[in-house]
Amino acid sequence: xxxxxxxxxxxxxxxxxxxxxxxxxxGVGGGIFMVPFxxxxxxxxxxxxVAASLVAIVATSSAVAAVNVERxxxxxxxxxxxxxxxxxxxxxxxxxxxxxxGAAVQLLFGLTLLPVSVLMFLKGRRALRHGPAASGPRxxxxxxxxxxxxxxxxxxxxxxxxxxxxPASGVSFFAGSLSGLLGIGGGVVQVPVMNLLCGVxxxxxxxxxxxxxxVSAAASAFVYFRRGLxxxxxxxxxxxxxxxxxxxxxxxxxxARSEKLQIIFSALTLLVGLKMLFGAI
Amino acid sequence: xxxxxxxNRLIQRTLLGGVFLSVFLMSAGFxxxxxxxxxxxxxxxxxxxxxxxxxxxxxxxLVYGYWRTGESYFALxxxxxxxxxxxxxxxx
Numbered sequence: 001x002x003x004x005x006x007x008x009x010x011x012x013x014x015x016x017x018x019x020x021x022x023x024x025x026x027g028v029g030g031g032i033f034m035v036p037f038x039x040x041x042x043x044x045x046x047x048x049x050v051a052a053s054l055v056a057i058v059a060t061s062s063a064v065a066a067v068n069v070e071r072x073x074x075x076x077x078x079x080x081x082x083x084x085x086x087x088x089x090x091x092x093x094x095x096x097x098x099x100x101x102g103a104a105v106q107l108l109f110g111l112t113l114l115p116v117s118v119l120m121f122l123k124g125r126r127a128l129r130h131g132p133a134a135s136g137p138r139x140x141x142x143x144x145x146x147x148x149x150x151x152x153x154x155x156x157x158x159x160x161x162x163x164x165x166x167p168a169s170g171v172s173f174f175a176g177s178l179s180g181l182l183g184i185g186g187g188v189v190q191v192p193v194m195n196l197l198c199g200v201x202x203x204x205x206x207x208x209x210x211x212x213x214x215v216s217a218a219a220s221a222f223v224y225f226r227r228g229l230x231x232x233x234x235x236x237x238x239x240x241x242x243x244x245x246x247x248x249x250x251x252x253x254x255x256a257r258s259e260k261l262q263i264i265f266s267a268l269t270l271l272v273g274l275k276m277l278f279g280a281i
Numbered sequence: 282x283x284x285x286x287x288x289n290r291l292i293q294r295t296l297l298g299g300v301f302l303s304v305f306l307m308s309a310g311f312x313x314x315x316x317x318x319x320x321x322x323x324x325x326x327x328x329x330x331x332x333x334x335x336x337x338x339x340x341x342x343l344v345y346g347y348w349r350t351g352e353s354y355f356a357l358x359x360x361x362x363x364x365x366x367x368x369x370x371x372x373x
Contacts, residue, residue, distance in 0.1 A: 055332060062296045062339070063297075063300050065292075065296055065339075066296035069293050070289055070293045072289075076343070077355055080359050083358075083362045084358045084362055087361070087366065087369075088365060090369070091365060091369065144355075215337075215339075215362060218335070219365075219366050219370050220369075221333045222333050222370045223369070225333055226370075232326055232329065233311075236307050236310070236329065239303075239329070240307070243304065
């Protein structure tokens with residue numbers, strides 16, 4: 001465990017802020033980057049690194065969701081419906097963890113993410129060419145999941161219908177299983193599910209994903225906490241940075257165009273997919 | 282009448298309350314630790330625990346909120362999440 005000198009504390013604070021910004025804008029926890037960074041750069045033991053990363057995900061999720069719920073960006077009904085299957089999936093993943101080959105799961109996950117990345121990119125580029133899609137005052141709802149939010153980048157309200165809830169719930173179960181099998185938060189799956197499958201605009205998908213991922217991270221973080229594996233001071237410094245970055249990210253998410261976020265997210269998906277593939281081979 | 286606006290405010294306040302309580306406890310913990318007080322690490326630990334339990338409090342509020350608005354499907358869904366969460370936390 002590194003000694004928290006002022007320089008190391010500053011580096012952890014800055015790194016936490018970057019992860020908080022990334023997480024709040026794109027709807028991912030960032031654990032996939034935080035764990036290797038803490039282990040390789042700071043020499044933090046793997047279990048402590050995972051524990052610190054889980055607490056950081058809870059921090060981003062709670063801070064960001066509080067503001068996004070008020071702004072109508074986070075779709076609570078959609079979030080709770082997907083949380084059910086994600087939570088059940090994480091239990092299934094934890095039960096299967098010893099029976100499946102980690103490398104095989106990683107390979108499958110990496111291969112799945114590559115076409116997802118291409119689809120996200122193409123959808124974002126098409127939308128960028130056609131301009132932002134503000135849709136005027138709120139229309140009548142056709143399902144309990146439909147919602148609307150004010151989008152300053154589009155200059156008006158964006159209404160959207162939520163489609164394909166049954167297949168989306170199935171994929172969320174898979175996302176939950178991955179968190180049990182591979183120890184990742186699942187935001188990198190939840191955002192494309194909502195955006196590509198359910199038709200939720202990127203900003204609302206990122207905000208809703210942030211709302212969802214805090215719950216499963218909290219369950220795992222509590223287990224690490226109870227076992228005394230959370231490095232208190234190091235996590236406290238990272239969480240402070242993450243909260244600063246998250247509050248900055250809330251502003252960026254509010255102002256940014258969904259289409260641009262979609263293209264940035266496609267790059268992130270590609271990066272995670274390649275990391276998984278190289279990790280498996 | 283408990284409306285959607287009240288519901289959103291309840292969730293927002295629960296989450297912000299948890300985050301601010303955690304920040305307060307962690308700051309006090311860091312400050313006291315630097316001053317050499319033995320209660321510093323305990324407060325830091327309490328701050329992190331408050332943060333970890335914030336999403337759980339949020340799910341409890343979802344069960345309550347959906348029960349108040351009469352949306353039984355979502356109240357049940359929230360309750361299932363809470364149950365799975367409790368089992369994972371206690372059995373993990």
